[in-house]
Amino acid sequence: HNDTVVSECTSIFSSSQFAEIDIATKNKYRGMGLAQNVAEIFIEHCIERNLKPNWDCNVHNFASIKLAERLGFENPMEYSVFVRK
Numbered sequence: 001h002n003d004t005v006v007s008e009c010t011s012i013f014s015s016s017q018f019a020e021i022d023i024a025t026k027n028k029y030r031g032m033g034l035a036q037n038v039a040e041i042f043i044e045h046c047i048e049r050n051l052k053p054n055w056d057c058n059v060h061n062f063a064s065i066k067l068a069e070r071l072g073f074e075n076p077m078e079y080s081v082f083v084r085k
Contacts, residue, residue: 007034009042019051023067039071 007025014020021042025035046053055073057064065076 001029007038009035009038011042014051017052018054019046020054020056023064035067036070039067043071 006029007023009021009023011019012022019042021039023035023039043053055064055068055071056079057068059065059078068076
């Protein structure tokens with residue numbers, strides 16, 4: 001918007017089989033469907049390259065969970081994340 005990126009979808013991790021999805025939308029532009037739009041384009045990009053898109057988010061990030069469901073992601077799993085103190 002006016003030469004400013006307001007929503008983006010990137011992969012913070014990818015391999016020859018998978019691409020992790022990371023979406024960021026500036027607060028002012030949320031609720032406009034931009035995250036879904038960029039995610040759909042990214043998923044198409046993955047499929048064209050025989051990559052399986054992966055979605056993860058915090059269990060309390062309800063907006064992200066709803067978006068993932070709208071995009072066709074299902075069967076969520078919990079997993080451990082280790083951080084260094």
